[in-house]
Amino acid sequence: MQKLSNIHISAPSQRSVFVDVLRGIAIILMIIFHFAYDLTVFAYANYNTNTDLEWRIFRALIVSCFLLAVGMSSFLAYAGGVNIRKLLLGFSKLLIVALLISLSSYFMYPKHWVYFGIIHFIALALPFSILFLGRPVLSVFIAVMMLVGYFCDWLSMQVIWQWSVVHLGIPKHTVDLVSFTPWFALVLLGTVVMHFKLVPELSLNDVTRKIAFLGRHSLLIYVIHQPLLFAGFYLVEILK
Template sequence: MSNLSNTRNVRVNEVDILRGMAIVLMVIFHFCYNLAAFDWLDINTNKDIEWRVFRAVIVSGFLLAVGMSSYLVYSKHVNLVKLSKAVTKLVAVALLLTVGSLFMYPNAWVYFGIIHFIAVALPISVIFARFPTTALMVGVTCLISYQLDWISMRPIWLWSVEHLDIPRKTTDLVSFIPWISPVLIGIYVMHKSLFNIKIAENMISNTLAFLGRHSLAIYLIHQPIMYGAMLAISKL
């Protein structure tokens, strides 16, 4: 989520705002998901096209920010110690989320959600950070190939469901293909300064930037708080 390995203390306010917007949309998505889980709202976030598009926008925002931040931090120099700490932190958080989801959703627990994905995608993005044009070409190729059904992670997923005893249904699944694409494209976007929007500072933009800088912490706490509150209300 956030730039966990900012070895050069490089920050672009607009990237923080992008991440902040994604975290706000994610909270809204999960709030509605919880309403549906308690039968308080008649929607299906896994099947309804509008909710699937909404989720895709959220995930794309986060992953674009991962690629953009990776270029800022690693395009000139790679501090392997800092990178290792960042990946280790992400892996630890991912395991925590998996364990927590086992209690909250025992039949749909998270085994490769967005944090799991970022833990894998971050070191890959570092490899491409010095080669932004290559990153763009690989990212676009993966996206087009996926849309044309030339490549897919589905065979691997089906094998895993059958042999690793993971559930077919999960509350959060971010497949490596096609989602590595926005990470790689984000590298090129930052390289070419295509996101150089220069948003004016005001209460809204400053709030979004603050949320973006603390997105990982918000990601960790928001769902247990919302779900716990709704569970308590349902018991009344």
């Protein structure tokens, strides 16, 4: 675990164009995914984004990009020392957004509300990832064990999930769920990639600059994109 002596107020870290672009790509793909979902909600299409294999793979790609970026960003921000105020500020913003998502989803989908979606996961994964910075071998080992255990059904969350459904009143089916296993493995691998400097250098051009801009404002875009999409669909319905 990270020593307390390493926890101090550190200087602002340098941004990575690659990480911003990766997060920006994830945002673009996410908007496409939710646009397809909304097409079904408003009866313009009949996509089943929860069960159709192609949509499940597409969602897994989006989540993987986001979580790799979380691990990479964690390394950039905290590998040289943990800025407590910055960490608490980032965690607080994520927590507030997560609570807003849960609250709004409860009113929209009371039987399928979001209790642990991607933002909830990132809020939890961020402080946990700091414990593994500077420990790439341990991170790779845990990540591999998580992935192998998940796909071999050794690390099933079924018992905990069933208990939560019965005793905590969470819905059995939710519109967004990102379980700690195996997804934390992607965060760990993101820190490893940055530790060994395996990230290619990207230069800013007209395309990468625009994508990186989206990546730098990914949380805000995540919050507002669905209300804007819904407003657009409602406007189309009114103008029919």
